Amino acid sequence: MPFEWKYERSVPERRPPGHQPAAPRYSLRWTAPRSTLVSAYFGMQAPPGAASAAGHIGRMRGFLAEAHGPQAQEVMRCTDEAGLDNTIVVAYWTDPGTYAHWLETSGFRPWFDDPARLTGDIGYWFEALVVPYDRHETIYSAPGYRIGLARTPDAEIVPITTNGYFGAARDRLPLSAIDTLESPSGGLFPPTADHASRGAHLCALLPHNATVLRSGQFWEGAGREQLDDYMNALQPKLLRGMAYLVEQRERTGCLSLRIMTNLNEDGSPRAETSVYAAFLSLNQLEAWAESHDTHLEIYRHAIAMNRLHKEKREVVTWHELFVPGMGNLFEYVNCHPRTGILPYARVMAPVGKG
Amino acid sequence: MPFEWKYERSVPERRPPGHQPAAPRYSLRWTAPRSTLVSAYFGMQAPPGAASAAGHIGRMRGFLAEAHGPQAQEVMRCTDEAGLDNTIVVAYWTDPGTYAHWLETSGFRPWFDDPARLTGDIGYWFEALVVPYDRHETIYSAPGYRIGLARTPDAEIVPITTNGYFGAARDRLPLSAIDTLESPSGGLFPPTADHASRGAHLCALLPHNATVLRSGQFWEGAGREQLDDYMNALQPKLLRGMAYLVEQRERTGCLSLRIMTNLNEDGSPRAETSVYAAFLSLNQLEAWAESHDTHLEIYRHAIAMNRLHKEKREVVTWHELFVPGMGNLFEYVNCHPRTGILPYARVMAPVGKG
Numbered sequence: 001m002p003f004e005w006k007y008e009r010s011v012p013e014r015r016p017p018g019h020q021p022a023a024p025r026y027s028l029r030w031t032a033p034r035s036t037l038v039s040a041y042f043g044m045q046a047p048p049g050a051a052s053a054a055g056h057i058g059r060m061r062g063f064l065a066e067a068h069g070p071q072a073q074e075v076m077r078c079t080d081e082a083g084l085d086n087t088i089v090v091a092y093w094t095d096p097g098t099y100a101h102w103l104e105t106s107g108f109r110p111w112f113d114d115p116a117r118l119t120g121d122i123g124y125w126f127e128a129l130v131v132p133y134d135r136h137e138t139i140y141s142a143p144g145y146r147i148g149l150a151r152t153p154d155a156e157i158v159p160i161t162t163n164g165y166f167g168a169a170r171d172r173l174p175l176s177a178i179d180t181l182e183s184p185s186g187g188l189f190p191p192t193a194d195h196a197s198r199g200a201h202l203c204a205l206l207p208h209n210a211t212v213l214r215s216g217q218f219w220e221g222a223g224r225e226q227l228d229d230y231m232n233a234l235q236p237k238l239l240r241g242m243a244y245l246v247e248q249r250e251r252t253g254c255l256s257l258r259i260m261t262n263l264n265e266d267g268s269p270r271a272e273t274s275v276y277a278a279f280l281s282l283n284q285l286e287a288w289a290e291s292h293d294t295h296l297e298i299y300r301h302a303i304a305m306n307r308l309h310k311e312k313r314e315v316v317t318w319h320e321l322f323v324p325g326m327g328n329l330f331e332y333v334n335c336h337p338r339t340g341i342l343p344y345a346r347v348m349a350p351v352g353k354g
Numbered sequence: 355m356p357f358e359w360k361y362e363r364s365v366p367e368r369r370p371p372g373h374q375p376a377a378p379r380y381s382l383r384w385t386a387p388r389s390t391l392v393s394a395y396f397g398m399q400a401p402p403g404a405a406s407a408a409g410h411i412g413r414m415r416g417f418l419a420e421a422h423g424p425q426a427q428e429v430m431r432c433t434d435e436a437g438l439d440n441t442i443v444v445a446y447w448t449d450p451g452t453y454a455h456w457l458e459t460s461g462f463r464p465w466f467d468d469p470a471r472l473t474g475d476i477g478y479w480f481e482a483l484v485v486p487y488d489r490h491e492t493i494y495s496a497p498g499y500r501i502g503l504a505r506t507p508d509a510e511i512v513p514i515t516t517n518g519y520f521g522a523a524r525d526r527l528p529l530s531a532i533d534t535l536e537s538p539s540g541g542l543f544p545p546t547a548d549h550a551s552r553g554a555h556l557c558a559l560l561p562h563n564a565t566v567l568r569s570g571q572f573w574e575g576a577g578r579e580q581l582d583d584y585m586n587a588l589q590p591k592l593l594r595g596m597a598y599l600v601e602q603r604e605r606t607g608c609l610s611l612r613i614m615t616n617l618n619e620d621g622s623p624r625a626e627t628s629v630y631a632a633f634l635s636l637n638q639l640e641a642w643a644e645s646h647d648t649h650l651e652i653y654r655h656a657i658a659m660n661r662l663h664k665e666k667r668e669v670v671t672w673h674e675l676f677v678p679g680m681g682n683l684f685e686y687v688n689c690h691p692r693t694g695i696l697p698y699a700r701v702m703a704p705v706g707k708g
Contacts, residue, residue, distance in 0.1 A: 003362075007387040033361040033532050035488060036679060096679055100538035100562035130680050132486050134389060178387050184454035195705060203702055205683075208454035325390060325450055326484050327681020329559075348557055348702035351549060 002029035002156050005134050007177040014167025021164035023306050026140040027172060028320075030094065031154045037136055038093035039149070039214070039322065040070075040128035041276070042108075045084045045335055051122050053077060053087040054267055060089040063111070068102035072151035075267075076260035076274055081246075082336045084123075088260060090214075094152050096130055112333060113350070118199050123335035129212055131322045137172035139163060140318040141306065147216055147272075148320050166290040169321055170282060181209050181323050183281035189250040190280075190344045197337045204345035206328040210255065211282040213275070215319040216262075220271040222314035226305070230315050234301050241294040242275060253284030255341045278341060282323055356383035356510050359488050361531040368521025375518035377660045380494040381526060382674075384448065385508045391490055392447040393503070393568070393676065394424075394482035395630070396462075399438045399689055405476050407431060407441040408621055414443040417465070422456035426505035429621075430614035430628055435600075436690045438477075442614060444568075448506050450484055466687060467704070472553050477689035483566055485676045491526035493517060494672040495660065501570055501626075502674050520644040523675055524636060535563050535677050537635035543604040544634075544698045551691045558699035560682040564609065565636040567629070569673040570616075574625040576668035580659070584669050588655050595648040596629060607638030609695045632695060636677055 044056035057075050064070055070091035078086050093099040103109060111117075117124055138149060143157045150157060162171045170176045185207065195202060206212075217238070219230050245254040255278040262272040279285045289295045306313050329348075332339050398410035411429050418424055424445035432440050447453040457463060465471075471478055492503060497511045504511060516525045524530045539561065549556060560566075571592070573584050599608040609632040616626040633639045643649045660667050683702075686693050 007389075008357075010386065032364065035361075035486070035529055035533060095533070097533060097536060097538070097563065100680060101536075104538035132389070175389055179389060179449070179451060182451060182455075184451070184458035202705060209451065326454060327683065329681065347705045349705050351556060351701045351703050 002031050002158065003033045004029065005174040007134075007174060009177040011177060011180055013171050013177075014165065015162060015171055016165055019161075019165055021161055023164060023303065025160055025163035026143045026157045027160045028138040028140075028150050029156050029158050030152075031156060034094050034133050036096040036130060036132050037149065037322075038096060038099040038128065038130050039320070040091050040093075040099070040126070042089045042091070043125045043127070044087045045080065045123040045125065045339065047121055048083075048085050051085075053085070056087045057089060057267065059111075063106050063108040064089070064091055066102065066106040068098045068105065070099075070102075071153055072149070074147070075263045077263060078258045078260040080258065081338050084336065086258070088258075092149055092152050094149075094154075099130070112331070113201070117333045118201065119334070123198075123339065124333045125331065125335055125339055127330040127340060129322050129324055129328055131324045132175075134174035135323045135325065136321065137169055138318070138320045139169070139172070140316070142313070142316045145218055145316045145318075147218065147318065148214060167286065170286065173321075173323060175323070181282050183210075183253075183283065184208050185280070187253055187281045187284055189253060192343045193347070194337050195342055195347055197332055197335050197339065197342055199334060201331070201333045201350055202342065203329045203331050203348045203350065204341050205348070206278070206324055206330060206341060206345065207280060208326045209281060209323055211279040211285050212322045212324065213277050213279075213285070213319055215275045215277070216272065216317065217274075218272045218316040219314065222271070226309065226314045229305060234298070234305070234315070237294070237297045237301055238275070241298050242277075244292065244294045245277065245288065251284075252288050253280035254278070255280060255344050356385050356512065357387045358383065359528040361488070361528060363531040365531060365534055367525050367531075368519065369516060369525055370519055373515075373519055375515055377518060377657065379514055379517035380497045380511045381514045382492040382494075382504050383510050383512050384506075385510060388448050388487050390450040390484060390486050391503065391676075392450060392453040392482065392484050393444065393674070394447075394453070394480065395442055395444050397440050397442045397479045397481070399434065399440050399477040399479065399693065401475055402437075402439050405439075407439070410441045411443060411621065413465075417460050417462040418443070418445055420456065420460040422452045422459065424453075424456075425507055426503070428501070429617045431617060432612045432614040434612065435692050438690065440612070442612075446503050446506050448503075448508075453484070466685070467555070471687045472555065473688070477693065478687045479685065479689055479693060481684040481694060483676050483678055483682055485678045486529075488528035489677045489679065490675065491523055492672070492674045493523070493526070494670070495656075496667065496670045499572055499670045499672075501572065501672065502568060521640065524640065527675075527677060529677070535636050537564075537607075537637065538562050539634070541607055541635045541638055543607060546697045547701070548691050549696055549701055551686055551689050551693065551696055553688060555685070555687045555704055556696065557683045557685050557702045557704065558695050559702070560632070560678055560684060560695060560699065561634060562680045563635060563677055565633045565639050565675065565677050567631050567633075567639070567673055567675045569629045569631070570626065570671065571628075572626045572670040573668065576625070580663065580668045583659060588652070588659070588669070591648070591651045591655055592629070595652050596631075598646065598648045599631065599642065605638075606642050607634035608632070609634060609698050
């Protein structure tokens with residue numbers, strides 16, 4: 001039996017009595033216990049054409065190949081809110097001590113903290129989520145495709161029945177059985193700050209019970225019919241949904257959003273995208289998912305296509321979701337002031353040794 | 355059955371096969387599940403006679419009485435390494451969301467962050483441990499006296515058998531079943547930094563797998579014989595042990611140590627002390643406990659007295675121990691540069707909103 005974590009419930013589940021999901025869905029389990037999961041994004045931010053994506057990827061791969069490196073890693077790219085090119089390596093550890101050792105002993109920290117990073121037109125950022133196991137959940141539309149956390153060793157994709165109703169993501173978070181996972185600020189969106197982040201190294205504290213999601217779409221090898229449907233129907237709906245989340249961030253609680261294209265080993269784009277989004281609270285993400293047209297259109301279309309094609313469905317959708325507690329510090333070096341959660345978080349600057 | 359948390363073991367236990375403890379010992383359990391425990395110390399640091407201890411206590415009690423306040427609190431005092439008087443309120447929450455709400459909404463943060471705190475000869479500090487349940491353990495020499503975490507609601511003091519051998523504290527940490535809890539720096543003591551902390555607000559990051567202990571001694575109401583033994587034999591041994599930990603900190607890994615006297619409601623001293631100590635790693639605390647004369651003398655004396663007096667033992671000893679993961683930020687406002695973990699930690703300064 002794979003490792004599972006269950007609390008005796010004191011907060012009612014959202015699952016309707018007798019619910020049987022219409023479509024099969026899957027979740028991740030490990031064959032041995034895990035206490036904490038680590039998902040760390042290492043980004044380079046540069047004007048279009050100003051920096052070599054391959055250079056950043058190669059450098060990060062070098063650091064990650066040192067002792068205590070991650071159990072899985074991938075490369076993505078995106079254009080950010082300031083129109084800059086971002087090259088992003090995401091790395092996963094399923095043991096916090098290994099990650100802490102890597103951060104302490106690898107060449108990454110000396111390179112990242114080097115004052116040489118503070119000049120020029122290239123910024124670097126590093127957003128690490130260190131999250132207790134009971135504060136994560138995953139869902140996959142198919143059991144055969146491995147991505148994200150699912151590429152770590154000892155991971156199994158297993159069938160679930162906590163899906164197909166609003167609130168299912170919350171029910172899949174083990175901690176939700178005893179914790180309502182509310183935002184300490186009541187979801188009140190923070191005022192926007194305009195930090196002097198260029199030429200500076202700033203650390204931003206992710207708020208308690210923020211909700212951070214990587215949502216993925218994979219259509220490599222899809223046939224003409226499903227490819228057309230994805231490109232012309234589902235993807236535009238996804239993009240409309242993401243645009244709404246950002247434009248109405250005071251309502252949606254969206255602190256940060258990146259629509260990323262996954263890259264192959266050689267740096268070429270894959271038929272695969274990943275949306276990274278951080279919200280002030282799970283409540284706000286749920287409110288959008290349950291009631292806003294832009295999500296209902298995505299949801300209904302995906303469900304209809306799954307029903308139509310059943311096991312012949314060639315587009316895989318999935319997500320991994322974290323509701324971190326206190327103490328996750330995101331770091332930004334020489335970045336523009338709207339990068340990541342910088343405008344909306346409690347911000348600190350490292351102090352040199354006296 | 356009270357809540358318990360057990361991982362299928364992959365790291366061998368330290369308990370010798372067939373071990374039966376010679377003396378009864380007790381540990382804390384809650385009747386309902388707990389995910390995270392919070393132990394927060396709020397200190398005022400002042401030249402002798404310069405500030406009113408009652409003023410700090412009253413102010414902190416006011417903040418803690420606001421919505422989402424702690425489940426238990428106590429007051430202590432100590433003289434620190436610079437000879438300053440410290441008045442300390444410790445508060446416990448057994449729910450991280452309630453603590454996060456309190457920190458976000460109470461008057462404490464605006465007061466603590468107020469630039470008015472940066473001037474004068476009084477410093478304030480705030481060391482909060484937010485620790486997953488599986489990273490804590492407790493032990494009590496008797497089941498009848500409640501102190502520290504044991505004063506929180508739904509807590510029960512239950513008999514245990516994981517005691518009376520070296521490594522028992524580690525075995526009592528649920529996470530130790532799957533994690534060796536090593537220091538990412540291999541226990542290498544950090545160089546001492548001398549930050550310009552007077553007139554500044556600094557945040558210091560507790561290292562991953564640091565080990566933080568509150569150890570208590572209670573002899574209120576002890577009869578003449580046991581009181582004499584405590585004052586003339588056990589307490590001097592304790593003080594010698596604590597002095598060694600600090601003097602040899604590069605070896606012992608001791609980042610911070612405070613020998614505190616517990617205070618009554620009216621501010622008068624109790625026949626009770628608490629030692630707060632933070633170590634770089636559990637390994638180093640264990641190495642001292644297992645092999646150094648200063649600890650063996652404490653240990654043997656306490657065991658001998660327990661055997662002599664059995665259930666008539668009038669001195670209660672106990673501790674609560676945490677091995678926090680990443681992300682615990684200790685804060686210091688206008689404090690001297692040797693306060694707490696300031697000289698030995700990664701330090702940051704809050705940045706105002708731009």
